[in-house]
Amino acid sequence: MMMRTDYSIIRLEDYRPTPYAIPRLAMTFELHPEKTCVRNEMHIEPKESAGEKPALILNGEGLKLLSVELNGSLLLSDDYHVDDKHLTIPHPPEQAFTLTITTEINPTANTRLEGLYRTSNTYCTQCEAEGFRRITYFYDRPDCLSVYDVRLEAPVTGNPHLLSNGNLIDSGALTEKRDGSDWHFAQWHDPHPKPAYLFACVAGDLARIEDSFTTSSGREVNLHIYVEHGKEDRVSYAMDALKRSMRWDEEVYGREYDLDLFQIVAVSDFNMGAMENKGLNIFNDKYVLAKPDTATDTDYALIEAIIAHEYFHNWTGNRITCRDWFQLCLKEGLTVFRDQEFSSDMRSRAVKRIEDTRQLRSRQFPEDGGPLAHPVRPESYSEINNFYTATVYEKGAELCRMIKAILGRDAFSNGLDLYFERHDGEAATIEDFLKAFEDASGKDLSQFSLWYSQAGTPDVAVTSTYNAKHKELTLAVEQSCPATPGQPTKRAMHIPVRFGLIGKNGQEVSFTNTRGGDIDLHGMEGILHIRERKQSFVLEGVESPALPSLLRGFSAPVRLRSNLTDDDILHLMQHDSDSFNRWEASQYLLIRTLIRKSEQDNPIEVNQRDMTLIEALGKVIFDPQLDMAFRAEILAIPSETDIAREIGRNVDPDAIHHGRETFRQSLAERLQTQLRKLYHSLQQHGPYQPDAEGSGRRALRNRVLDLLVMLPDKSGIELAQIQFNTATNMTDRFAALASLTHHGKDAAKPLLTSFYEQFKDDALVIDKWLSLQATSPKSDCLATVQSLLDHPSFSLNNPNRTRALIGAFAMSNACQFNRADGKGYRLVADIILELDDKNPQTAARLLNNFRSWRVLEEGRQAKARTELERIATANPLSKDVADIVNRCLH
Template sequence: MRTDTGQVFHLKDYAPTDFVVDRIDLTFELDPAETKVISRVLMKRRAGVSRSAPLVFDGDELTLDSVQLDGNDIDPADFDVTPENLTIRNLPAEATFEITVNTTIAPEANTSLMGLYRTGNIYCTQCEAEGFRRITYFYDRPDVLAVYTVTIISRKDDARLMLSNGNYLGGGNYDEGRHFAAWFDPHPKPSYLFALVAGDLGVIEDTFTTMDEREVALRIYVEHGKEKRAAYAMDALKRSMRWDEETFGRAYDLDIFMIVAVSDFNMGAMENKGLNVFNDKYVLADPETATDADYANIEAIIAHEYFHNWTGNRITCRDWFQLCLKEGLTVFRDHAFSADQRSAPVKRIAEIRLLKAHQFPEDAGPLAHPVRPESYREINNFYTATVYEKGSEVVGMLRTIVGADAFRQGMDLYFERHDGQAVTIEDFLACFAEASSRDLMQFSLWYSQAGTPSVSVSTSWDEAKSTFTVTLEQSLQPTPGQPRKEVMHIPLAYGLLLEDGSEHKGSPSGAGASSAAAGVLHLTRRKQSVTFADVASRPVLSINRGFSAPVNLAMEQSSADLAHIARHDADGVARWQAINDHATRHLVAAARLARDGRPLPASDELCAILTAVAGDESLEPAFRAQALTLPAESDIAREIGSNIEPDSIRAAREAVIADVARAGRELFSTLANQAPGGPYSPDAGSAGLRALAGIALSYASIAEASPARAAAVFAAADNMTVMAQALQVLAHHFPGTGAATDALAAFEARFADNPLVIDKWFAIQAMAPGAATLDRVRELMTSRHFDRMNPNRVRALIGSFSAGNPTGFNRADGAGFRLLADEVTAIDKRNPQLAARLLTAMRSWRSLEPVRQEEARLALVAILGAAQLSTDVSDIVQRTLAG
């Protein structure tokens, strides 16, 4: 574990390496305790670099065995070595030379899951962001691109299968009792994309013919006996490959594409060139063990990692400050893929929910940072919702501003101009500026300014002149390190709905009226107005349609106007947003009254809207399910903003849910019985029907004040989606009842040998609302199923509790904070990355009421006082306390 040195890295300090790498040849002699790594690096001094400049390679907890120059041992006076660096002096001034580095590492002792580690009987690597330096001394940075040849040697009884990046060169017997396999990747890549997997795995195989008529072998490797559960992942891969050809003109470029699924993995997946390594939860699925959400996630993440082949691998980042250039752009691409594969409006609603639940709080708290940070202490801590999700939103805004045609031209230019390079945001934006003939300097502020802009909207209707004026004003709150902000370019899609539900077709006049595509207002000043002429009747403004910009919108709209949008807007996302805004407004008012001990407001109007949507068969079932899912407790807390008292929010929300349940009792009873019958299918239509039946089951059970219906559904369920829905209703709404206890026990007994399903069992219980859940979490931590060494298990229990249970975690007595502090401190000693990500659950602690604030502060201080904190955790806790 690297302890915190306090070193801060700055974007402004970027400089290229003194030496240029042409090729690296790696040989691994695998052994669980003593793996020998031989690295031969062909390189030369960069032109113009001083003859006295030394070569400095990165390392992390490494032990050097030997180092040679052109095959000869280097004089000890000419090099210095520490576990973190290898420095070599007196190297050739102009000639190409070869440095050979020999190290020994212990994969089975590597609990950080970075570098080369052993999980079960499988050797596996994870090198992003700085894991390669745990394998050998090298330039471990994304702008050093080299061609890799890899030879893997192993005992036959230790690793029958040996994989690495690129195309297979061959293999066979190495000596008595050992064998080897060799791989060559012709595409220059940075060290973070290196991969090695070795062990004994099952495989499913297929082929794909590219648009240039090349046949590519496809292989997905999983644990033996789980091959059938990888079929959907293979189908998603083939659909992703075809979609990228049709949508972006990008064909695959190697002879083989491989995916390996492992159970111990810090991330969701990793896009290593030609050899993707996945957390097995995003590969394995069958109806009995995976929910509709699991299938959708598999589809999206398979696509995401494949799309990285061009946006991340063929074109990579110059430095880690440009991380959003590969991640935000590739999230945009996988979102577009999922929208095409499924319902575009429903997919977009899910994206908005995710953004507001995770990225907006990040922007509003002490961990706020720009999409492209200016500095960092630990790069692992910047794999955030801001880089990924907001980064995707910024690319979406770029497409809105330049238009679909110019966006595609810009992407084509980007691929053509920068293939094989490590580039910057400026390089990316220059392609779109050229393709669209637009100045994108103001737009580029989205990459450099932290925080969520707020846009206030006011309207004025002049009946006598038949004009309608819209006034927009933007404001940007200070964030850590950025007390003053420049005015942003904010594209706001809009529509004017007339009394009969039709849409006004005229264009506005005034500042911001010009648009790259019809129906977009461009807010480029602090305040500006546009006026619509010849408006036949008082319109209702629908603005930020499709959530065209990730902003907080402040607009006074009557319940009648919101209802008008919900009934008539052609944009499905806007219809959902109107329903959600109405529900949020009502829930915030109810929470404030509950805190003061006053009677809650009547929910009649909201009940009427929601029951009308629930019964409207002209709407997609998946859309109806989204509309019926009320804003979460965390959403309500975010709207309130400060002095948060979680118990009152929970009480108000549960009261409103009960009102809706009673108002639509008969309808929900009917809908709860309408899950599709017959063999399970993960298609979007069937999944939508199950989603609607699931939310209806929850409402119907609450209205009946009985667990009987959910218990019957649980007992009869023939797929994991329906079973998990029923189990959640029982555990969350009827905790402690015999029905809930029996169902949890039955679920555990049935799936005791399936870790991914047991993760669901942990998570459902950890997120059961209420302060008493803490005791259950403590009990579950002693379960035979709980494995602190497995990141999935820790996230399922500790992560679900701290990030997904506002009342249970944010207890007034501070017990929830102390539990997390203890776990973070313990986990940090073996897996700093996992510990740091768990700790982000405390990013909004200052928004709590004073008693809880102080308890949270004390827990954070306790973590900071622990001995030998990693850089990962120290960075998060210090920023969280300072914000």
């Protein structure tokens, strides 16, 4: 087998600053569908250095170079060199100079959606990570910070808007006609130096929704959201989320917005969720547009979180950016942490923590445990687009959370304030970030910094022993971390484990003193600071036997094992004062049960252990004193992916699915009377509200409905049909349809047709329709997906449609993607190869779904390997896809 290996490796150790600075530039765009002309006038300054000045080497790809001017004089071709990656000026002036480069690009042909492209007749940019080089020649790297002046010129069509970063300086009609058409212009100035990846421009006939926000210092900021005409009625929630984000960032972090205008543009063709370009955020429209009859509660929560995330980047990513792409977690991990905290304050903190941990375990833990494992700050990469990963984002956020746990709330806040003060307007590093916390707190974080450089998920084993004579509880701890690619051995890390004690009566148990290790005390809770491979912590003054409630709030991203028995964990599930650990106890017991079911010849048999667990679950589910969203999380039985992750080897997805479904049916049958009563008691009264209370009620009701649909008497099917037909919001309508579809009920077929006919002109709702059919575990799903590839509502050229159908099939349908006959792998591999030339980023992200192929049983492993090798030997193959497939195979 021959695989592409001719790709350069970029290494952190090779970082060197640029020999020239570009403090400002002025760009002029003459927009044309196939021949956009870009004039880039750069003021360039040599940096201080001894000896002869080096060559000026600028990045550029896919550009048609029209001219190069130095200090106003046209250069001849002998004065510079151009290849497919660079423009080189071998002998630039020794003093500051002006370099003007004019290029031509074709936005319509840009199916990669990197740089400047057209979508629905709107010009749009996406420059992170390395898209700016597809617009003009420049230092396309994060540490080159420049002040941008941008002039956009375009023919007048419809209701045109010409947008860029910063503040609008001037706009109007051009006096002369071009090609017989009237043209107009807009002039923009962004006073804040920024790297090229934050540049943005948008031009098109769009509707604008306006509002304003008054900052804490009394400045009024204009807020504009741009959408396609006819979608103005779906923007109110996004605007509200933006204003709440702005206020929260002022109140919690003291960060005030710094321009006169903040803009969001929603487009339908976008490789990412959203992009934080300074003052001009560009969003995938699925994270902006919402109204009750087309968007679910999940959609509303994601809009709130992603609007906040991109706005928070204004300080953690824009005002302070990353020095190089190895520091990507510096902006992304920190900003994910901030948006998680925002959502926790807006909704239920306990439930939000459960949701984030569930996401981390389902996406990041498999990444850490497979061939794509890499540190939060990698040491090298071949294609930077492939490092926008759960490790950088979600695990990066967990590291920020651990710093807060280690330092405490006040010291953490002081450290961030110092970081903002020191590095505003700079391109910073992880070392800069940690140093601010060390200086603000006086604590040494050198051992903690290993979290940024060591890949893999640590294992923490805790053995608890109670000594009644001395009234002491001893916690013996051992940490380890498995080998990962390029890192066969690991050093001991600093792991903060938050804990409490629960007595046999279900009450918190206090302790008076500690010895044997560093423990922070906070009332009846504490934090164990684990720093050694093995160490023991002794809690003194424990008057009665108690169970340790460990890793409260998931205080560190580790796998925890303990010597607690199933009865002990059942006790914690029923009585722990920490909501997260009550949920965690339920997950542990459920996964133990579901693994056992997957190994049984007759998993439908219910034994006494199963009955005890079902009864315990019922006590939580039906407890009216508990938050409804929390009860819904308890009722969300661990997924097939969760179970496979815990099994870890020789995985049979069909056995897991069968075992899980039989347990859920047993749960439904034995609790059916109470479940029916609960379902009817949760019926919505009053208008739909996407708030925490309303979404929690709907989540619990729809989880109950999904169980009732499994009952053999078909009463649940009738309830689902009624709910579908009478629902006043998309959440309830879609939940009913999903239950019927995923359980393979005949009643689903006419409802799927009805749903499509009602929403066939709404692309975002049709995405839901596609995903629903792609995630059915039934055996006819593959044929359904294949037929949908030819459906008039599907287009492989649109990333949203591709993610909705093929992405959902590969990521969320373990049975059918991992079919024993290998046809699921072949379908996805075919799509990857077809997409690779058009949109390699989307193709590479689909390929990520093969990352856990080695944990499967041998037959499926062989089928997956065959498809990976077929991809690896394809020619030509993009750098994005080649990088992922080579790492998967080695």
